[in-house]
Amino acid sequence: MLAKFPLLSMASPDQLIAWRRSQPIRRDLFLAHVERVARRLLPVRFIINLCEDRYRFLVAFAAVGANGQSNLLPSSRAALHLRRVAEDYPDSGTIADDDIEAWLDADFGDDTARAVPELPADQVMAVAFTSGSTGQAKPNVKTWGELIGGARQARQRFGFDPTTAIVATVPPQHMYGLETSIMAPLASGARVHGGRPFFPGDVRAALAAVPAPRVLVTTPVHLQACVQAGLTWPRPAFLISATAPLSAELAAQAEAAFGAPVLEIYGCTEAGSIASRRTLDGDRWRLYDGFELRDGRLSGAHLPEPVPLNDIVEPCGPSEFKLLGRLEDVVNIAGKRTSLGYLNHQLNDIDGVVEGVFLSPESGEGEVARLAALVVAPGLSKRQLLAALAQRLDPVFLPRPLVKVDALPRNETGKPTREALLALLARLHPAATLPHDR
Numbered sequence: 001m002l003a004k005f006p007l008l009s010m011a012s013p014d015q016l017i018a019w020r021r022s023q024p025i026r027r028d029l030f031l032a033h034v035e036r037v038a039r040r041l042l043p044v045r046f047i048i049n050l051c052e053d054r055y056r057f058l059v060a061f062a063a064v065g066a067n068g069q070s071n072l073l074p075s076s077r078a079a080l081h082l083r084r085v086a087e088d089y090p091d092s093g094t095i096a097d098d099d100i101e102a103w104l105d106a107d108f109g110d111d112t113a114r115a116v117p118e119l120p121a122d123q124v125m126a127v128a129f130t131s132g133s134t135g136q137a138k139p140n141v142k143t144w145g146e147l148i149g150g151a152r153q154a155r156q157r158f159g160f161d162p163t164t165a166i167v168a169t170v171p172p173q174h175m176y177g178l179e180t181s182i183m184a185p186l187a188s189g190a191r192v193h194g195g196r197p198f199f200p201g202d203v204r205a206a207l208a209a210v211p212a213p214r215v216l217v218t219t220p221v222h223l224q225a226c227v228q229a230g231l232t233w234p235r236p237a238f239l240i241s242a243t244a245p246l247s248a249e250l251a252a253q254a255e256a257a258f259g260a261p262v263l264e265i266y267g268c269t270e271a272g273s274i275a276s277r278r279t280l281d282g283d284r285w286r287l288y289d290g291f292e293l294r295d296g297r298l299s300g301a302h303l304p305e306p307v308p309l310n311d312i313v314e315p316c317g318p319s320e321f322k323l324l325g326r327l328e329d330v331v332n333i334a335g336k337r338t339s340l341g342y343l344n345h346q347l348n349d350i351d352g353v354v355e356g357v358f359l360s361p362e363s364g365e366g367e368v369a370r371l372a373a374l375v376v377a378p379g380l381s382k383r384q385l386l387a388a389l390a391q392r393l394d395p396v397f398l399p400r401p402l403v404k405v406d407a408l409p410r411n412e413t414g415k416p417t418r419e420a421l422l423a424l425l426a427r428l429h430p431a432a433t434l435p436h437d438r
Helices: 027-038 054-066 079-088 097-105 144-158 175-188 200-209 220-229 248-258 340-348 382-390 418-428
Strands: 004-006 016-020 023-026 046-049 070-073 092-095 118-120 124-129 139-143 165-168 191-193 214-218 238-241 262-268 272-278 285-287 291-294 297-300 311-315 320-326 330-333 336-339 355-359 372-376 402-404
Touching: 004 144, 016 027, 016 054, 023 027, 027 054, 027 097, 046 054, 046 079, 054 070, 054 097, 054 124, 054 175, 054 191, 079 092, 124 144, 124 175, 139 144, 144 175, 144 272, 165 175, 165 200, 175 191, 175 214, 175 262, 175 272, 200 214, 200 220, 214 220, 220 238, 220 248, 238 248, 248 262, 285 291, 291 311, 336 340, 340 355, 355 418, 372 418, 382 402
Parallel strands: 016 191, 046 070, 046 092, 070 124, 165 191, 165 214, 214 238, 238 262, 372 402
Antiparallel strands: 004 118, 016 023, 124 139, 262 272, 272 285, 285 320, 291 297, 311 320, 330 336, 355 372
């Protein structure tokens, strides 16, 4: 008999699942909201879930699953990306915040407990898209059984339970945000703040609005903004960061500011979260229980088949590893090889550089003609930057062109996508011949 898992882990109907507009939402009311939205969804196979409010997204996500439909979770709200998704999935409709707000505010008449739907393990609950940081976003099918398996591993690693209150700055459409702020309330009994705070003051207000023990789920970009804001923070039990590497310096500053440990999650859209570490404890990552990493391929746990990682890793025993760089980072110029990660490190290590990134016209190990770089460095000239790089790099790796910018374009999770970087380079330096990804 095919396995089924409940849509909602619920010890009792009056247990909280979220706060919406600072008001506590019990699990029986949440089920009523899900039932109301499910009846109003378009009769299509896929629903593009664009809800930004976390509670509305949670309700819509569950309603789509309860209907036997599948959520499409775009990694970007750019018009071109959304058009591509709609074209690739013609049997689809869209739901956004405004579509369901009136339904949530409707009078249900009573708050009696409703039966919790059970979903087949093989039901396609979501199609998550990669961020597109190294090229065009790619779809990844996520069954309900896989999502439940990932949620159980996160619960085991981080101790999510009905006393945990989660505040998240990352979009729920992102795999990291989906696992930590949507699946945790559904499968682990945790409670989630219904908003999506962005500015440091909003993050502080959201943390203050929920009881301890509270957990902040965020990104390095948001973490840096919070540290620089110089605010006094409601103390979380711990913080979780993902989507981009977190420096030990920023982790130390965050631990001092929040008075709590900073943990990092490593994962990918293809496999979900697979490992974690406390940044200040060193460069080793510890796999979640049940995973096995061999020859750059991840297997075990809830994965239906092995998943090749997009990073170069160095195993350190059966359950730990080090990250050495991305496979796509390797560049070959005039027979000399290096990685974009190494080049970016050298660039960002220059005094006066706020942030910068190298670009190559190819991904992978193909021969490339030249490199380019976009740099935020208000107090340095291009000549000074190139002179500093010349002291650090082989001349073949010096960027031509080097373009100074006010800021790097970033998506909703704080990643500078390759497509956006190439578009910015083409606009500011029309002579650049780096091709856009198709």
